[in-house]
Amino acid sequence: MGNRRRAAAFSHATQAVSGPTAETIKTAGRKHSICMVSDFFYPNMGGVESHIYLLSQCLIEKGHKVVVVTHAYGHRKGVRYLTNGLKVYYLPLQVMYNQSTTTTFFHSMPLLRCVFVRERITVVHSHSSFSAMAHDALFHAKTMGLNTVFTDHSLFGFADVSSVLTNKLLTVSLCDTNHIVCVSYTSKENTVLRAALDPEIVSVIPNAVEHGDFTPDPSQRNNDRITIVVISRLVYRKGIDLLSGIIPELCLKHPDLHFLIGGEGPKRLVLEEVREKYQLHDRVRLLGPLEHKDVRGVLVQGHIFLNTSLTEAFCMAIVEGASCGLQVVSTRVGGIPEVLPEDLITLCEPTVQSLCAGLETVIARQRSGSVSTPASVHARVRNLYTWRNVAERTEKVYDRVCGEEVLPLDRRLRRLRTHCGPVAGSIFAFVAVLDFLFLLFLQWWLPDRLMDLAADASGPFGLWRQEASESKSKAPSKRGGQ
């Protein structure tokens, strides 16, 4: 099963998302105005944030207009521009927990409507199921009759109370969303089950890695010893407890083994304890929090990359590790088996014994010198996941979505009540009606014609690009004039 799925992932990596329909062909080549909504964006750091940023950059390169909407981070409020005219709205909404905003279903409506109207948005693309703002935006966009896309970045359980509740919310939020994107086939299965979706409207588009930033450099390695690199947040989900079991066991067997651990989190204490107990201060180095630009510098010092995650939708870290030419050892959980071809990764069960056995074989291989060179590993990985490919496939999703109709209110209510159960369905149908009435009130209170349309920074009429090309041709004369 796993093998088949993995094989499918690779053949899909270069293929279209799904068979293009007649509508897709008709709308292909059209330029969209896309609004990316998520609670998570820079200056916060993480996978979702860089995904949104890099995907937006590639879509702008393809001539679409992209706007990002997120909540205010401290003093960073209002409107900002990033590279290539990527416009970011930092809306002043209250942050509740873990950088996610509160949701009341209504209070974010006036500002989001303002953004959608003044930017002439055609597609609303929300990211991450942890983000309340993303769900709010989906809800309002559907009320306003805009096409919606949702990208899920994480895996979820089914058993405990919190996941039961989140899954119900996800069902409500996604039952009338036009299209859903997942980052791996495991994640797709998970999302389809959690939200009771039709698998037809769920596409798989993996993440990508900036391979230019992750090039191997064997000269940085110290070949007298073998270095294992671990880069992850030091939290329970990333299996740091497993790591604390592996370190003493392997360090006793191999005196030339060194660990290099980058990242910060509550589980750092566990690792420090282990280091203290077994007197491994010279062999286990804890680097603390790393900035993204420093990650490569750490990766190239190692021979083996170790990932001990307990759950993972799509592991970017192992691709980055492989891209730097390291041997990758990882747990066989979530979407990880799909990510890399079999000969580039050693998969183990998420137990200390299995991971130790896996590491032993790789260490033995490393000693005998029978591993492929970093350059050849890099060459194989670099074409597997590129942002351009991700952008192309996302573009196809937009083309398809734009050909679909947004459900009018009566059919949306029927869909909510049939898909989400009698109780939750009725409650959310009521909320949808209220949202619609609120929209009518806002349209009366502040009509669309009173909102000034924003000047496009990116897209077909983007001022940024014209200016850039102009300044390129006129640069000398302009400088002379000043």
Next chain:
Amino acid sequence: MEDEAYTDINGNPISLDCQKHCSFCREFTVSSPKMSIGKVMGYTCAVWLAAYAVFFITANTAVLTGAILFTLLGMMLHIHLVKVDHESVLVIGSLGIQVSSSYASGRETSTFIEMSQVKDVVINEAIYMHQIIYYLCILLKDPSAPDDVSRVVPLFQSSRPRLNCLVKVYKSCQEILSNC
């Protein structure tokens, strides 16, 4: 020289008056409509009716006196501190920019910014209440660090004209600023 109808961000009509005193001196005045007698009557009636209702229940005449004093004082403070009739920006090339606003009561305030402090005049976007609006502002610089913006002075803060009006003022301002 007025040919376009301008409105503020809430759709109320405003008028823009551009005066060219000489080639390097221009004055822009944005005037909001006068306070309407209907609105004043409406508010006064509302307060008095509420006071009368309270009086009807409590039979205390102090409520009525309080309501009358409240409306009178409220009106006076409103025209003296809140209601702005005209806002004007006087740009004099090589000398500076004077920003002044005159209140309905006749009170006037003005500030003058020297040209050596002015970095630029730009149109910016801001989140205001529950909307996102454009506004015109003067960027100030510190003479010691001429590349940084030390402070931002927003213009037309009470009348809040829409983009078409701002663009017109912006273009005229830039004509003068680029020549000095």
